[in-house]
Amino acid sequence: MSKIAFIGLGHMGLPMARNLLKAGHELKVYDLVQEAIDELAAEGAKAARDARDAVAGMQVVITMLPASKHVEGLLLGEGGLLESITTGSLVLECSTIAPDSARKVHAAAKARGIEMLDAPVSGGTAGAAAGTLTFMVGGDAAALEKARPLFAAMGKNIFHAGPDGAGQVAKVCNNQLLAVQMIGTAESMALGVANGLDPTTLAEIMRQSSGGNWVLERYNPWPGVMLNAPASKDYDGGFMAELMAKDLGLAQETAQHSLSSTPMGALALQLYRLLLKQGKGKKDFSVVQKLFTE
């Protein structure tokens, strides 16, 4: 069993930390929101006074924060948390951030003799609660083997994407593709229905044909086609459109870095921003269907 500092107890971090607790690990937890700390303390975690207190004497540090600036702000620079983490420890940085930011943290950790993995997740809050997240991991393969039991307590699929930063690159590539096929699916659904097709019939034909994709398997954006999908619950729950916009923004930042051309990914970002303008940012990202129907 490991001694783990867990920093960042939001919608994703809290259930992830809980799954580690359930697996028998010793956790010391910290968040800016005291209620989140208290909730886990009531379930057996130790409450930290601050981030520095959380990491003191720990072998493993897990961070789950909103964006690049929070990760860099917490870990890097003079007085940054890396200075307080014990040499030889393992940092699992699970936030979704820019690959460049991840690489900066890798370099700073290495300079202090700390092992680090960038390990963004997919699967949403439901996957975090159920312990079925996917981890896309960048960094040293041996470090991944050490961390595997911890990832396994929180998730189901654990991929070694490649060297430092590769986890983040894999995540933005995957989520860009997800956004493109969500919009593509929504367009074809709207086109077919506008031309007389029954939405459930069309969805089933495409699912079994060369148009098949994860969206059609699990997450159809047309209300009523899948009763458990957010589309059938007024687009509540699931993965918020504003988070998809954030990930598509990271994809464009990554594309800028390599001067890659991604016309579909770029257009997807612009369409999600139209949705945000319309006040639909807190709805599930399948709400993009509404762009084409109302």
Next chain:
Amino acid sequence: MSKIAFIGLGHMGLPMARNLLKAGHELKVYDLVQEAIDELAAEGAKAARDARDAVAGMQVVITMLPASKHVEGLLLGEGGLLESITTGSLVLECSTIAPDSARKVHAAAKARGIEMLDAPVSGGTAGAAAGTLTFMVGGDAAALEKARPLFAAMGKNIFHAGPDGAGQVAKVCNNQLLAVQMIGTAESMALGVANGLDPTTLAEIMRQSSGGNWVLERYNPWPGVMLNAPASKDYDGGFMAELMAKDLGLAQETAQHSLSSTPMGALALQLYRLLLKQGKGKKDFSVVQKLFTE
């Protein structure tokens, strides 16, 4: 066993007709290319002198032609083939054409007491040869039941998409989505590789994650990821980019009809036209990968 007239013996029609022959049906065949007629005649089909000769006395007529204008030109108008087809016959119009064209043919057939189904296929020349095509069928459900054994001799999945023209609508919706996710996949592959990922690793991560789709399962556009995919054979074989451009054009024609907004589908068409300009129209449609890598 049925007596079938089969008109249109191109890359798709010829192997489809052959599978009907093998299943024991009596065929009379016609094409503008005499060699195609001769080839099937050598295998047991009767050779027709012209389209009118082909349909004389037949119960079933199957047509497999390049585009709307050929179908309308053959069947409709004064002296059109519908005038020569026996009342009570069944026409299976398997070409991929505009839904509006299909509906015109439906109406004309009905006016002459002929049953008709629009039944475009997907699965390509390989599916046509193997008898594993998908049929997306529009028209009367009872007529579909009569035709089912014939479809089953040529294909595997047979979907009733809805009323007259619905087969064509389903086909353009599916192929538009296919094009969008082919390009989306190609973009994410290029983005990941340009940022240091191994293509096979990235492909596998996305395939198992929320980016999963038919392209990643069967048809990866990055050379070497799937040895049997056209991408690994210099993009030869498969489904030609110019045919995908044709289908995307039909999707835009359909969208014009319903004033549907399909930004991803429209962009996909423009990108395929760029490929055609570059002389890549005869390559498999996964050649769109090259837009982003060279």
Next chain:
Amino acid sequence: MSKIAFIGLGHMGLPMARNLLKAGHELKVYDLVQEAIDELAAEGAKAARDARDAVAGMQVVITMLPASKHVEGLLLGEGGLLESITTGSLVLECSTIAPDSARKVHAAAKARGIEMLDAPVSGGTAGAAAGTLTFMVGGDAAALEKARPLFAAMGKNIFHAGPDGAGQVAKVCNNQLLAVQMIGTAESMALGVANGLDPTTLAEIMRQSSGGNWVLERYNPWPGVMLNAPASKDYDGGFMAELMAKDLGLAQETAQHSLSSTPMGALALQLYRLLLKQGKGKKDFSVVQKLFTE
């Protein structure tokens, strides 16, 4: 002075016919709406009972109709109006229609010994009323010289675009570009204002710089920048978004014909269709600004 049949007295046709009357020509007019006929009859035109009655004995026939199907329906086929027009007459077909439709009418007119020009206009209802329209003319240069005084009574700029159909091609090229720079201008206005710039200042800087265009000169889409622009009148008046969507649809039809790639033009069409979905089709086309601000 000419004897002119004028068919199609809508928002554009009526003021165009009135300007011909004012210039002293003899007009016989027809429209499906009796009030329009009566209005011009009160000003000195002769009222026709139907289209055939309008053209009887006339030297010049001007048509101004909504779309390709109306023009083809009126003029072509058995019983079409071309059969009733005197050989040697001149037809000025001023509707905005597909270049292919225009070429069909040219061919049919030629076959009957009738001269024809395709002569779509730009300038909107204001230009029609003021007699300042632009005519883009396709067809024989000598025929254009004959027609020039008539065009001059209705418009200011008269361009000979080229052979049969070239007027329509020039019109769709121009209007596609107009839509692209309207949207481009709206995007840059919204981007600048969202980042702290004063809209009038930004508009003036771009107008005088390399971003300068007709939209910035005459038709700024940001409310309040130009007091006479539709944007400052709740986007009322001007050129309706649904008409721009029609013209962009013609551009795509033309591009399909030549397999031209027009990514910006295609995207412009999709964005206008989003506006139509939002119920803004009757507003001036500069209403596209609202996509980016609300």
Next chain:
Amino acid sequence: MSKIAFIGLGHMGLPMARNLLKAGHELKVYDLVQEAIDELAAEGAKAARDARDAVAGMQVVITMLPASKHVEGLLLGEGGLLESITTGSLVLECSTIAPDSARKVHAAAKARGIEMLDAPVSGGTAGAAAGTLTFMVGGDAAALEKARPLFAAMGKNIFHAGPDGAGQVAKVCNNQLLAVQMIGTAESMALGVANGLDPTTLAEIMRQSSGGNWVLERYNPWPGVMLNAPASKDYDGGFMAELMAKDLGLAQETAQHSLSSTPMGALALQLYRLLLKQGKGKKDFSVVQKLFTE
């Protein structure tokens, strides 16, 4: 006459500095490339040993560098050049950089009692040589009045865009619009020519109509339409495609900051990146015409 330090003597900076010399100002110049320093020294400038040497005792400092990172790297942080600039001096930062970077430099300058203007230019190397640049200036209006004679020695149009950073915002808005209308113009030219129009005729019709823009006035992308445009010189000279891609990247960075939706601007960037992939980055940005013609 002012004592001016000029740092950054590239394709733009060198002719700008030369114009200041000609206007009678005293210049001390620095660049990483010794030849550039020598060239101006031969014309009367003082040669600086390094950037610090250049600014010592000067009242005005002008910087003209490639990108945000160079500007921040030179001026900011411990040991940054701002520490060596005399309090009360005026810094004219003429590089094209991210608005956010410009605001950082403004804040740091203010903290040291140094006046600063962000003043990116447009007009290209030809405008720099001729002294006809456009300056888009952000910052204090009084500081702009002090700097006006210097701007006037280098340029013709001097705009006060607004507060700190506003010059950069105006520049990215303008250049995004320029790129959109360059591509839009190229699309319409290719569409028209593919449908039978003469390029010069079409260009002239659109120039005088509602499609009119700066590109059609000065910079037609179709070879042969304007003999002095880069298009008629194999796209040599002018404003390089890779610089347009840089500016469009800054526009997207700015849009990310405000979550603005800019579908046309985003697509323009992706199309320029396709050109860069094709090895056309060093050609004039009107080379985008070739995407649609070859």
